[in-house]
Structures are given as structure tokens and as C-alpha cells.
Amino acid sequence: MIRTHDLPVISRAHHRAMLRAQKIALIYPNYYSTRVFIGCESLGSVKKYSDRDMCRKITVLVRIRIMERKYLLGNEAIAHACIESGVDFVSGYPGTPSSEVIDVMRAQPEPSYYIEWSVNEKVALENALAAAWCGIRALCTMKHVGLNVAADPLMTSAYTGVIGGLVIMSADDPFAHSSQNEQDTRCYAKFARVPCLDPESVQEAHDMMPAAFRLSEEFGLPVIFRPTTRICHSKSDVALGEVVPSTRLGEFHKDPRQYVVIPAHTRILHKKLNEKQPAIKKRLVELGYNRFEIRGKTAVIASGIAASYVQELLPAGISFMKIGAYPIDEEWLGAFVGKHEKVLVIEELAPEVEEVVRQVAGCVPVFGKKNGYGSYEGELSPPAVAAILVKAGLLPANPFPSVDPVQNLPLRPPILCAGCLHRSAAYAIKKVFKDSIYPSDIGCYTLGLQMGVVDTTICMGASITVASGIAHSGDPRDILCTIGDSTFLHTGIQGLLNAVYNGANMTVVILDNRITAMTGHQPNPNTGLTACGVESPHVSLDVMCRACGVHFVESVDPFDITGMMHVLEQAKKRKGVKVIIAKQMCVISARRAGVKRGRYLVDTDACTGCGNCVRFGCPAIEFADEKAEINDLCSGCAVCVQICPVGAIVREGKR
Amino acid sequence: MNRSFDILMVGIGGQGTILASNILGEACLIEGRHVKGAETHGMAQRGGSVESHIRIDGLFGPLIPPGQADLMISFDLLEALRYSHYLKKEGRLIVNNHLVLPTSVYTQKLVAPTEDEIIAALKKHTLCLLDADKMAADAGSPLSQNVVMLGAASMSIPLKAESLLEAVRRLVPKKTVEINVKAFEMGREFGGICR
Numbered sequence: 001m002i003r004t005h006d007l008p009v010i011s012r013a014h015h016r017a018m019l020r021a022q023k024i025a026l027i028y029p030n031y032y033s034t035r036v037f038i039g040c041e042s043l044g045s046v047k048k049y050s051d052r053d054m055c056r057k058i059t060v061l062v063r064i065r066i067m068e069r070k071y072l073l074g075n076e077a078i079a080h081a082c083i084e085s086g087v088d089f090v091s092g093y094p095g096t097p098s099s100e101v102i103d104v105m106r107a108q109p110e111p112s113y114y115i116e117w118s119v120n121e122k123v124a125l126e127n128a129l130a131a132a133w134c135g136i137r138a139l140c141t142m143k144h145v146g147l148n149v150a151a152d153p154l155m156t157s158a159y160t161g162v163i164g165g166l167v168i169m170s171a172d173d174p175f176a177h178s179s180q181n182e183q184d185t186r187c188y189a190k191f192a193r194v195p196c197l198d199p200e201s202v203q204e205a206h207d208m209m210p211a212a213f214r215l216s217e218e219f220g221l222p223v224i225f226r227p228t229t230r231i232c233h234s235k236s237d238v239a240l241g242e243v244v245p246s247t248r249l250g251e252f253h254k255d256p257r258q259y260v261v262i263p264a265h266t267r268i269l270h271k272k273l274n275e276k277q278p279a280i281k282k283r284l285v286e287l288g289y290n291r292f293e294i295r296g297k298t299a300v301i302a303s304g305i306a307a308s309y310v311q312e313l314l315p316a317g318i319s320f321m322k323i324g325a326y327p328i329d330e331e332w333l334g335a336f337v338g339k340h341e342k343v344l345v346i347e348e349l350a351p352e353v354e355e356v357v358r359q360v361a362g363c364v365p366v367f368g369k370k371n372g373y374g375s376y377e378g379e380l381s382p383p384a385v386a387a388i389l390v391k392a393g394l395l396p397a398n399p400f401p402s403v404d405p406v407q408n409l410p411l412r413p414p415i416l417c418a419g420c421l422h423r424s425a426a427y428a429i430k431k432v433f434k435d436s437i438y439p440s441d442i443g444c445y446t447l448g449l450q451m452g453v454v455d456t457t458i459c460m461g462a463s464i465t466v467a468s469g470i471a472h473s474g475d476p477r478d479i480l481c482t483i484g485d486s487t488f489l490h491t492g493i494q495g496l497l498n499a500v501y502n503g504a505n506m507t508v509v510i511l512d513n514r515i516t517a518m519t520g521h522q523p524n525p526n527t528g529l530t531a532c533g534v535e536s537p538h539v540s541l542d543v544m545c546r547a548c549g550v551h552f553v554e555s556v557d558p559f560d561i562t563g564m565m566h567v568l569e570q571a572k573k574r575k576g577v578k579v580i581i582a583k584q585m586c587v588i589s590a591r592r593a594g595v596k597r598g599r600y601l602v603d604t605d606a607c608t609g610c611g612n613c614v615r616f617g618c619p620a621i622e623f624a625d626e627k628a629e630i631n632d633l634c635s636g637c638a639v640c641v642q643i644c645p646v647g648a649i650v651r652e653g654k655r
Numbered sequence: 656m657n658r659s660f661d662i663l664m665v666g667i668g669g670q671g672t673i674l675a676s677n678i679l680g681e682a683c684l685i686e687g688r689h690v691k692g693a694e695t696h697g698m699a700q701r702g703g704s705v706e707s708h709i710r711i712d713g714l715f716g717p718l719i720p721p722g723q724a725d726l727m728i729s730f731d732l733l734e735a736l737r738y739s740h741y742l743k744k745e746g747r748l749i750v751n752n753h754l755v756l757p758t759s760v761y762t763q764k765l766v767a768p769t770e771d772e773i774i775a776a777l778k779k780h781t782l783c784l785l786d787a788d789k790m791a792a793d794a795g796s797p798l799s800q801n802v803v804m805l806g807a808a809s810m811s812i813p814l815k816a817e818s819l820l821e822a823v824r825r826l827v828p829k830k831t832v833e834i835n836v837k838a839f840e841m842g843r844e845f846g847g848i849c850r
Contacts, residue, residue, distance in 0.1 A: 069684055070684070071677065071680030071681055071683065071684050071690060071692075073694070177695075201715075202691075230693060230716075230717060230718070233693065233694050233695075234691065234692060234693040234694070234717035235676070235680060235690075235691065235692035235693070235694065235717065236689075236690065236691050236692070236717070237680070237683065237684055237688075237689055237690050305716060308715040308716045309715065309716045309718075311715050312714075312715035312716060381716075381718050381720065382716060382718060382720045383720045383721065400720045400721070400722060400723060401721075401722040401743075402722075403721045403722040403740040403741075404740060405721075405737065405738075405739075405740045406736050406737065406739060406740065406776065409733065409736060409737050409767075409768070410733075410756075410757050410759050410760050410763075410765035410766070410767045411704075411757065411759050411765075412667065412702075412703055412704040412733070412734070412737075412757040412759065413703055413704075413757075413759065414668070414702060414703035415702045415703065415758055417702065450762065611761075614761040614762075615761065615762060617758050617761070617762045618758075619702055619758050621761075622756065622761075623761060
């Protein structure tokens with residue numbers, strides 16, 4: 001806390017600034033300690049600013065005095081905030097845009113917390129919930145669709161509640177930059193009746209985390225923290241707080257009425273959960289994440305990152321309300337709305353704020369996506385927000401020029417790396433299983449879409465289940481599905497068990513690169529290492545498949561095209577569920593591990609320019625002057641050597 | 656409206672745009688200025704087209720609206736053209752004179768514009784073309800290409816050269832500090848001439 005007598009009060013303006021700094025200190029106590037002293041020299045230098053500017057200036061000065069400022073990725077700032085909060089237990093499953101939080105935390109030297117990559121989100125959340133029951137602080141991270149997998153424990157964890165703080169970070173992905181849908185985690189929070197924090201900036205994401213743990217402990221409920229891609233993967237200068245290592249020790253106190261949700265108990269727990277709601281709403285307003293400023297008769301209400309876009313554009317004389325926490329206090333909201341003649345709501349994805357505004361608006365006209373001011377899908381941007389403001393008559397014209405990108409440029413979509421096992425496996429599959437149906441799954445190999453070996457993807461693990469579903473539907477074509485090792489361990493095993501049990505005819509190719517590559521090379525049980533790099537027991541996919549009842553289980557090297565095609569042909573002839581495990585290290589992990597396979601080049605005299613190799617789609621192969629050419633991306637997988645019909649591709653230095 | 660100095664950095668995944676953006680961010684911290692940025696991660700990284708937004712003195716959102724960037728740094732000719740609508744009319748363009756054809760040209764038989772066509776189209780902005788690959792090799796490592804680009808752009812960035820250089824020293828691997836400092840200075844010298 002800042003003591004007033006530490007500060008030489010030079011003028012009334014300085015005094016007011018001081019009071020404001022104190023108010024902020026109440027909201028963000030972790031920023032300020034009794035050691036804080038604002039020197040008079042720093043006050044002297046701000047004389048030329050107006051009162052308002054000075055408030056900000058002094059606040060900044062306070063922050064600089066006691067903390068470090070860093071330029072960080074949103075997820076790095078969130079990870080740091082968790083460490084500042086003294087988190088004790090961390091679990092999660094990787095998923096863009098959430099993965100870097102655990103990646104940063106597991107890279108810390110001698111962490112004071114337990115940390116794991118779990119096999120899926122349900123497993124992660126149940127682990128974290130148990131930790132919170134033991135009275136320690138737990139964090140569980142995932143992407144929005146991961147919360148679907150974890151929805152089962154989520155819904156009931158709101159009933160049982162927690163002792164230690166439990167924060168569930170579920171990162172949303174408006175515009176589906178790297179996701180299969182655009183679902184809105186705020187709807188889950190409402191469904192489960194747990195508080196949800198929705199930051200507008202990287203700094204606020206950082207600042208919310210300690211508050212989220214305290215909130216969770218105060219109400220004995222899990223708290224959902226919902227950043228979006230533009231928070232997780234944006235960067236900002238961030239004022240960091242002090243790291244306080246935790247000294248808590250977990251201890252489980254038996255209390256069946258709390259932790260055994262038989263009907264007699266759960267009915268009472270449900271009532272208790274509902275009774276907590278009014279106090280939560282009040283506290284969220286007090287925390288300052290939902291706040292407003294009245295400036296006129298028209299108001300804009302915005303949430304999450306949309307709030308920062310609105311603030312960049314809002315003309316003077318228009319009131320502004322920022323929503324950063326749910327559930328919203330209807331009484332407080334109604335009082336604000338009632339002071340205006342017109343209200344515009346701007347938010348990404350679901351009309352969560354708008355619905356509450358409409359409930360309390362009475363006769364005040366409300367503009368939002370429900371009446372065409374904004375879209376239910378995609379992400380917002382400054383020009384998109386400006387367009388909504390113009391449409392609602394709050395801005396005279398869009399301040400951003402309308403510009404068109406240059407048309408008809410060849411796309412540069414993400415592609416499989418040079419020397420990726422998935423490309424060669426897809427090539428072999430396409431050769432043997434012509435005109436088959438190819439259900440696939442979620443991972444780098446989804447990029448096999450470009451090679452025509454991905455017919456379906458829905459969610460994690462759904463390649464095997466979709467394959468068996470089609471197999472039982474009567475389509476006479478062969479069915480071959482592809483799934484990565486991490487995805488197989490996530491939710492693929494049950495599908496395999498089910499397919500064998502129910503007698504499906506299909507082939508499963510497990511693309512085993514021993515890592516969760518797509519999200520940034522996180523280890524999984526198949527890697528043989530834990531999140532912290534400790535060796536773990538070896539998991540055998542082969543034995544696991546046999547234990548599920550599969551008789552045909554073959555391991556192949558996908559770089560050996562002929563060998564893989566031979567095994568595929570054998571599988572094609574047989575009935576029942578066949579599993580082929582295509583094993584090869586991810587080319588990026590191989591490079592990091594120092595694996596050198598040598599490089600290949602094209603003998604231009606022998607090359608006939610047939611183009612078979614460039615059509616393979618490897619970025620290391622180019623075409624110049626009617627001849628193929630291998631560039632320095634080549635990692636030496638030698639698959640193109642097997643594809644070239646005239647033997648024109650040879651190992652460097654071995655001509 | 657808050658006036659930030661908006662820089663859009665574009666290229667192909669793996670060319671070092673993230674390190675370059677971190678250097679700019681660190682230089683802002685050294686000068687005690689606010690900075691916001693946005694990046695492409697995850698799926699979009701794998702050899703795909705990548706963009707990095709940096710807003711020096713930015714206070715609000717991290718995204719630069721199209722038509723608003725003050726400066727664009729492109730590691731590839733085709734990517735420069737793809738994102739050129741982000742530049743404002745009087746914006747400046749620093750481009751590595753190098754073209755990597757996307758594999759879609761081969762696999763889907765798409766037609767790519769030639770280097771000359773791209774350069775002609777880019778010339779409606781103030782354009783500075785440089786052979787960053789060669790300059791980086793001359794500085795001691797082809798990997799310092801991103802720092803050469805930053806050096807060439809540094810004349811147009813409202814940050815002190817010392818701050819940028821200090822940021823380079825802090826962020827590049829220790830063994831390569833000397834090479835990268837040289838790369839920055841070579842780039843800066845060239846940027847001064849092609850102004």
C-alpha cells in the first residue's frame with residue numbers, strides 16, 4: 001500500500017493523482033508493497049501535464065519503481081502471472097492458442113510447482129480439480145475445443161467446488177485461425193455457472209490471473225479464464241509483478257457430502273451453487289473488470305479485445321462500458337443502460353453481453369448483432385469496429401481507407417515440412433488405397449488435405465470412429481483413416497476398441513512421430529519424456545493396439561515407400577480392423593537432436609523434367625529451366641529418390 | 656485517436672520475423688515506450704505466409720488496419736505484394752530482393768508474377784530493395800538476414816539506432832552478437848543510401 005505521508009503533496013492535482021494510485025493499488029495489490037515510495041523529483045517533472053495525464057503518469061511511475069517491464073507474448077505474460085500467483089499445480093493439453101503457457105512454465109529452472117502435460121483435457125481438468133480439493137492452487141490450460149472434452153468434470157466441479165484456487169484457461173479462437181470451430185467459452189461459463197474473466201489486453205490478462213485465483217478461493221468455485229488468439233498471440237510491453245513461490249502443501253480432507261455427488265448430495269450442492277451467484281456478480285464489479293464512464297446520452301458496451309478496438313475509435317461524448325468478467329451484475333448494468341437513450345453492444349462471437357443488455361434495457365433501444373450490428377462469426381478488427389460504429393450512427397465515416405489486396409496471387413498456405421513423414425505416408429496411402437475413403441484427424445497431417453488423403457476431420461480422435469461409422473453404413477469402398485500418436489493417445493484408443501469390438505472393416509494408420517508437433521513439440525506418453533524432460537516409462541502403441549483386439553498390427557518406416565506400400569497392400573486384402581504404425585521422427589525434432597541424413601541433388605543430365613518429384617509437394621524441390629532442383633531445405637529423407645522414374649536424384653557428394 | 660508508428664513485417668514461416676519483432680519490442684522498452692504487436696503462430700507457421708504487426712507507442716489493439724502501416728518490412732517479394740495494401744499511401748517499403756515460389760505453384764499449377772512484375776507493382780510506394788541474403792552472408796551468417804532487414808529499415812523507424820543495436824545484442828544468441836551487429840550496421844548503411 002502506498003502511504004500518503006511518503007509522498008510530498010505539491011498540489012491538489014498531485015494529491016488527486018495519489019488517491020487514484022491508491023485506488024488502483026486496491027485493485028491490483030500484487031503490484032504495490034509498503035516499500036513503494038514516489039520520489040518528489042518524478043512528481044516535479046509531470047507538472048506540465050493536465051490532471052488526467054498526470055494520473056496515468058504517476059501510476060506508471062509506481063509500476064516502474066517496483067517491477068520489471070518486458071515485451072512479452074500474451075501467453076508468456078499469463079504464464080508469468082501464474083508464477084506470480086504462487087500456483088502449485090499445473091496441467092493441460094496443448095492446443096493453439098493456449099500451448100505456450102505451459103511451455104513457458106515447464107521451461108523454468110527449478111519450478112516451485114508440479115507441472116504436467118496430460119493425455120487429454122478431461123484428464124488434465126480432473127487432475128487439477130483434485131489438486132484444488134487438496135487446498136493448493138491449480139491451473140489447467142487448453143484451447144476452447146478442449147473444454148468440450150473437459151466439459152464433463154467442468155459441469156460438476158461447479159457443484160463440488162474447490163478449496164484452493166482453480167483457474168481453467170480455455171483460449172478461444174475467433175476466425176478459427178487454427179481451430180475446427182469458433183465456439184465461445186463464455187457460454188460454457190454461463191452453462192456451468194462459474195465466473196469467467198475475459199481480458200481486453202495482454203496487460204489485463206496478466207493482471208487478471210492473481211485475481212482469478214483469489215476469486216476462485218473466495219467463492220470456492222473454478223474460475224474460467226478466457227483469452228482469445230489476439231491476446232494469447234499478441235505482444236505488448238507488460239509490467240510484471242513479484243514472483244512469490246508457494247509454500248502450500250496439499251492435504252485432502254474427506255467430506256463425502258462435498259466430493260461424492262450422489263443424488264442426495266448433488267441436489268444440495270446445486271442449490272448452493274445458485275445461491276453464490278448474486279455475490280459473485282457484485283464482486284466482479286468491485287474488482288474493476290466491468291467498468292464504465294458516462295460521457296453522453298449514447299453508450300457503447302464492449303467486451304474482451306473488442307473493448308480495446310472501441311477505445312481506439314470512440315468519439316468524445318459517447319459513454320463507454322467495458323465488460324471483462326461474467327456473470328454481469330444486471331442491476332449495475334441496468335442503471336448504466338437506463339441513463340442512456342441508445343446503447344450499442346460490440347463483442348466477438350456469441351451475443352453474451354448483448355443478451356444481458358437486452359434483458360435490462362427496458363425502453364432503451366439496443367443495437368447489436370441480434371439486429372444486424374455486428375457478426376456472429378469471425379474476429380473483430382479496428383476497421384470492422386469502425387464499420388459498426390458508422391452503421392449505428394456513432395461515427396460519421398469509417399476513418400480507415402477501404403483498400404483491396406492484390407488479386408490472384410498464388411497462395412502460400414502452411415505446408416508439411418521438407419522431409420516430413422506425413423507426406424511420404426500420404427503418398428504411399430494414395431498409391432495403394434486408390435479411391436478409398438480417408439477419415440483423418442487433428443494434427444500436422446491434416447495438411448494432407450492438399451494431397452487428397454483427408455476426407456473428414458471433426459475433433460480429436462474422430463478419425464477412427466468416423467471410419468468405423470462409415471464402415472457400418474454400407475459404402476463398399478475401402479476405408480483408411482490416419483491419426484497421429486498424440487491424438488491416438490488423447491481420444492483415439494476408445495474408438496479403436498469400439499471398432500474392433502463391433503467388427504468394423506477398416507485400416508488405421510497411426511502416424512507416429514513421437515511428439516505433439518503441430519502445437520510446438522510438446523512431449524506425450526509416446527515420447528518417453530515428461531513435460532519437465534524427466535524420462536517416463538515407454539508406451540508401446542503396438543501392444544496397446546493388440547490389447548484392443550487388433551490382430552494385424554505392423555510397424556513401417558514411411559520413408560521406405562516400397563516397404564510401406566507392401567504392408568498397405570497386405571492390410572487391404574484382409575478383413576477386420578488393421579493397424580499400421582508409420583514410425584519416423586518429426587523432421588524438426590530430428591534436426592534439433594542433430595540427426596544428419598545428408599542432402600540430395602538432381603543430376604540435371606539425367607532429369608527428364610517429368611515433374612513427378614515437384615508434384616510430390618516437398619518445399620525442398622523446385623523447378624527451374626524445365627528441370628527439377630533441390631534447395632537447401634532438403635533434410636535427406638530420400639523419398640524423392642524413390643519417386644523419380646529415371647534415377648536422377650542422387651545423394652550429394654556420391655555421384 | 657492514438658497515433659502509433661505501425662510496422663508490418665511479413666515473410667515466410669521460419670525466416671526470423673518473430674526475432675525481428677522482439678528486437679523492435681525490446682528497443683521500445685529500452686526507450687521506455689509502449690508497444691503492441693500481433694503474430695502468426697501454430698498452424699500458420701509451417702512454411703506458410705506469416706505477418707507480424709508492431710505498433711510503436713501503441714496503447715490499444717495489436718492489429719494494424721489495412722492502409723495504415725507506416726512501414727512494411729518484407730523478407731520475400733511475393734509476400735511484399737500480398738500485404739502491400741496494408742501500407743498507407745506515403746508508407747515506406749523495405750523488401751528483400753528474393754522470391755521463394757510457393758509449392759502451390761507446382762502442385763496446383765498456379766501462375767506466379769515474375770520478379771520484375773512484382774517490383775514494378777511495389778514501386779507505387781517508396782521502395783527500398785536490398786539483397787539481404789547476400790549482405791547477411793557477407794556479415795558472417797545467412798541467418799542474420801532478419802537483422803540486415805531491420806538495419807535497412809532502421810532509418811525510417813522512430814527509435815534510436817543505439818536502442819535497436821542494444822536490443823540486437825540482448826536478443827540474438829551470444830555467439831552471434833558480433834555478426835548480427837555487423838549485419839545491422841551493413842543494413843543501416845544501405846538503408847541510408849536507398850532512402
